[in-house]
Amino acid sequence: FLRNDSFDWTDVLKPHVEATCARAEQLGECLAIHDTTNFIFKGERDGLGPTSSKAQGFIGHLSLLVGTDEARTPLGVGAINQYVRAGRKGRRSVGERLDDKTSEGQRWLAGAAKINELAEDRFECVHVADREGDTFPFLSGMLEFGGRFVIRVAQNRRVRDKDDELTRSHEVVLALKAESSFEIAVSKRGKRLNPTQAWSHPSREGRKVTVAIAGTPVCIAVPLARRKAMEIELNLVRVWEEHPDPNEPSVEWILWTTEPIGTVKQLRRVVDIYRARWVIEEFFKALKTGCQFERRQLESFDKLSTALALFAPVAWKLLLARSVVRTAPDRPPDRVISPLHIRYLEGKYGKPIRTARDALYSMAKLG
Numbered sequence: 001f002l003r004n005d006s007f008d009w010t011d012v013l014k015p016h017v018e019a020t021c022a023r024a025e026q027l028g029e030c031l032a033i034h035d036t037t038n039f040i041f042k043g044e045r046d047g048l049g050p051t052s053s054k055a056q057g058f059i060g061h062l063s064l065l066v067g068t069d070e071a072r073t074p075l076g077v078g079a080i081n082q083y084v085r086a087g088r089k090g091r092r093s094v095g096e097r098l099d100d101k102t103s104e105g106q107r108w109l110a111g112a113a114k115i116n117e118l119a120e121d122r123f124e125c126v127h128v129a130d131r132e133g134d135t136f137p138f139l140s141g142m143l144e145f146g147g148r149f150v151i152r153v154a155q156n157r158r159v160r161d162k163d164d165e166l167t168r169s170h171e172v173v174l175a176l177k178a179e180s181s182f183e184i185a186v187s188k189r190g191k192r193l194n195p196t197q198a199w200s201h202p203s204r205e206g207r208k209v210t211v212a213i214a215g216t217p218v219c220i221a222v223p224l225a226r227r228k229a230m231e232i233e234l235n236l237v238r239v240w241e242e243h244p245d246p247n248e249p250s251v252e253w254i255l256w257t258t259e260p261i262g263t264v265k266q267l268r269r270v271v272d273i274y275r276a277r278w279v280i281e282e283f284f285k286a287l288k289t290g291c292q293f294e295r296r297q298l299e300s301f302d303k304l305s306t307a308l309a310l311f312a313p314v315a316w317k318l319l320l321a322r323s324v325v326r327t328a329p330d331r332p333p334d335r336v337i338s339p340l341h342i343r344y345l346e347g348k349y350g351k352p353i354r355t356a357r358d359a360l361y362s363m364a365k366l367g
Contacts, residue, residue, distance in 0.1 A: 003303065012309035013080060016316075020076030021118050024065050029124040030075060031068060031273060032115045033280040034108060036061045036132060039294055039304070047301030049084035057294075058084045058301055060308065063111045064280045064316075065125075071327045072276045074283065074319045077312045079114040081107050082305055108133055109141040116145055126150065126259065128277050136223050139256065140232050150273045153236075153254040158221040160231070166221065173238040173254055178212035180264040181242070184271075185209075186251060187278065209251050212242050213271060215261035235261045237270050282322070286315040321360045329357040336360065 024030040040057040041048065048056035061081040067073040112127050119125045127147055129138075131154035142149055156170045185208050215237040222229045237255040244250030255274055260266045287293050291311040298304050321336040328335075333342050333353045342353045345362040353359050 008302075009080075009082075009305040009309040012306055013077070013312065016076055016313040017078060017118070020065055020078055021122060023075040024119070024123045024125070027067055027075075027123065029068055029126075030065045031072075031128050031276050032078060032112070032125050033064045033066060033128045033277055034061070034111050034133065035064075035130065035277075035280045035284075036108075037284050039288075039308070041294060041296075041304070045299055045301065045304070047084060048304075049086065051085065058082055058304070061107050061111050062280070062283070062312075063115050064283050065115075066276055066279050071323055072279050073323050074279060074316055076316050078118060079111050080308065080312065081111050082308060083107065084301060106137065108135070109138050112138075112142055112147055112149075113145060116147055124148075126273055128273060130277060134256065136220070136229070139220070139234070140229060143232055143258070148258045150255055150257045150259060150270055152274065153256055158223075159236075160219040160221060162217060169218065169220075169236060170254070172216060172218060173214070173236055176214035176216060176238055178242065179214045179267060181210055181212045182268065183208055183210050184251075184275070207245075207248065209241055209245075210243070211239050211251055211271075213264075213267045214238050215267050215270070217261075234258060235270075237261060237267060239271050239274075279319070283315055283319050286318040286322075287311060290318045291315050318363070321356065321363065324356045325360045329355060331356045333359040337363070 037060055038051045038053070038057055039060055040051050040053055040055045042055060045056060048058055051057040051059070059082065061083075062077060063079040065075040065078045067075060108129065115125060115127070125148070127142065127149040129149070129151045131152050133149075133151040134154035139151070141147075153169060156168050158166060159169045159172060160166055161172055215235055218234060218236045220232045220234060222231055235257045237257060238252070239255070240252040241250045253271075253274060255270060257270050257273075259270050259273070261270060291314055293308065293311050296304065296307050298307055317337070324331055324336050333356055336356050337345075337359050342359065345359065346353050349362055349365070351358075351362075353362060
């Protein structure tokens with residue numbers, strides 16, 4: 001099947017994308033969480049390139065749709081953009097780098113545009129991204145096609161505040177006074193081997209923290225390398241621990257958003273939307289650990305791309321099963337797997353599958 005050249009990976013993924021959109025349409029609104037990951041493989045494979053490690057691999061930019069419910073129920077994959085990182089492109093100006101349509105930053109915009117295209121006249125969608133999404137082409141491009149979003153700030157940008165004074169975004173948020181505070185749970189995070197990830201996402205223990213929130217409208221000034229661009233108006237939100245634990249990394253998120261922030265309820269909604277980003281991290285774990293995608297002994301980028309399209313729906317199903325078992329473990333098993341799979345598991349283990357919990361535990365035994 002994987003060696004059949006009469007179709008490509010997009011044909012394999014298409015039915016799952018259509019089913020994902022149908023689930024989103026039933027809800028009327030969803031979140032589209034975007035993130036990039038490296039898929040790394042041992043040995044030499046045809047068509048692979050350099051990654052953040054010494055091994056070969058390719059980069060996957062995925063867009064995962066999730067519900068707006070408290071459980072953030074995963075709905076499925078909406079888009080995959082997979083590509084191989086090329087070698088160095090030589091010395092270029094900032095403008096040339098920003099305008100490069102093959103750049104990794106441009107692929108973020110392509111993924112969001114694809115989701116908006118799928119959502120048109122079917123469902124509302126709010127895009128969610130971590131710091132990698134904080135590029136001027138991505139922010140302005142999203143606004144051009146009417147995209148709604150919550151994106152974590154990475155750049156200390158030049159902005160005009162509500163008094164039309166030119167300043168920096170970090171200065172604006174640090175001057176804000178807390179409008180409210182509330183308790184959130186932060187999950188445990190292990191030590192990252194990649195130095196960049198270790199800096200941006202340091203290890204921490206799971207705990208409950210009290211955070212303050214505040215927000216204000218700003219206008220992002222045109223970057224010096226983009227003089228022909230237009231200024232863009234956004235809301236800027238700060239979430240922070242006023243009294244951090246000295247033994248743990250303090251929680252602080254600064255967010256760009258198109259969503260309204262006029263009330264405390266609206267501010268908290270923006271925070272809750274951003275906090276849904278963890279779901280795509282769990283999806284990557286399901287893909288790499290649960291499906292063991294990086295252990296696949298396929299000899300080329302093309303074959304691995306097709307395999308990724310095959311395993312993405314499987315990883316979603318694993319993630320959905322975990323979500324249902326976490327929130328409603330006694331729901332019927334056909335909420336997480338098909339009747340055919342139920343019969344298979346019952347035949348293999350000789351026990352009835354009566355609940356979603358039974359289904360998940362039986363699947364886990366398969367290894």
